Amino acid sequence: MENIRNVVLEAWMTEHGYSSNSLAEAVNKATEQLSGRPGGHDGSSVRGWKSGRVRWPKSLTRAALEDVTGLSAIALGFVPRGRPAPAPVPPQQQEEDPDMKRRTLVGGLAAAAVSTTAPSSTSTRRIGMSDVSRLNERFAGIVVSDHRHGGQLGIEQEAAALAEEALDLQNAGSATQRVRSGLYASAAAFRSSAMWAAIDGRRYEVAKAHMREAQALAELSGDQTIKFRIWSHAGTMYRHLGRPAEALAANDVARNLHLTRRDPLFASLGLARQGAIHGVEQNRTGARRAIEQAQEAMLRANRADGRPVWMLAFYDQAELDSLALFAYSALGEYPTAEYHAHRCLASLRPHMARSRAIATTRLARAQLAQGAPEAATVTAMKVPAQAATQHARVARMLQEFGIALRATAPATSVVRTWTEHVATWKMTA
Structure with a gap:
């Protein structure tokens, strides 16, 4: 029997922001609540439901899906064995719940699309590069x-x-x-x-x-380049969580890929992020050595073709200096941190708005730590209102700056200036 995609389920997932994996996790939790034993579904299970390969899940799975979605299995586009098409949701259900009415409308539109989106049995699409x-x-x-x-x-x-x-x-x-x-x-x-x-x-x-x-x-x-990106991101995540041992372990997976021996630019990024992690763990020697080695590797890197767009779009001298700024700030070496902050800001490409806001905030903290609250405040006020109020990491850093400023220069005009400026951010964002 030909598989017909369950576009109703797909529409519901899109509307409610579920990926295949997140829906599988929700169904597994609901299964555990119903039966006392967790479900065993994963993203491939949900993709099987969406593709039509599984037209009618098992009864416990259907019950869990109904708990998660608030809809019957039939309303979600599943087809009972022996039936050619999903039955409509009873009208009284639609009247009882306005939200259900909206969901049913989405489902009905998606179901109507089956006839136009289902693949023809006489032709198979060829997917290419x-x-x-x-x-x-x-x-x-x-x-x-x-x-x-x-x-x-x-x-x-x-x-x-x-x-x-x-x-x-x-x-x-x-x-x-x-x-x-x-x-x-x-x-x-x-x-x-x-x-x-x-x-x-x-x-x-x-x-x-x-x-x-x-x-x-x-x-x-x-693909080794995407493996590098994922494990390198994992290292950054654990660094932000203040868990340097796990950060180093994740970053080492990226750094030990054969790719880093072929391409000095990947080696440089791995080393620069290692230096930032060493900063968190207060390993001065390790941080300095890693930053120096990252710089040497970058100087060896050529403008080779074939690097992924994400690498070309962000990793350059400015990003290396940004990571050095983080490392030396974490170590409390604020003059060196300020040096790297100025280098970073001088060479950041125009589209790197988020990176500019982060580097500016870190520069302000370095200046404040060196006993210059006025200069630090002027620097911090350069962060755009959008970044200051809508970017979670920047907003948190600026809150910490404000706390440090009040502790360093309590009841001074510079604190009043900062407080007034923060108020304008909130009004203009």
């Missing part, structure tokens, strides 16, 4: 949005949705192994961007969920 290239073009847009805005839930959700789209293509037709590997690499790249957006927005538990799926997809792809 052009499909992978189109996904990669959209990935470049995600990277640009991240550098401009950073940490936003919308970026995370868009990246996660595009990861699902890349995986859906795996079931949309025939493809060579090279194309399938490219689709897995694209899905892993999108999922790693969702992971990074969650890290940058301090949504760490969500970031860990994205990380697990990204790691699995990267293994399926065999």
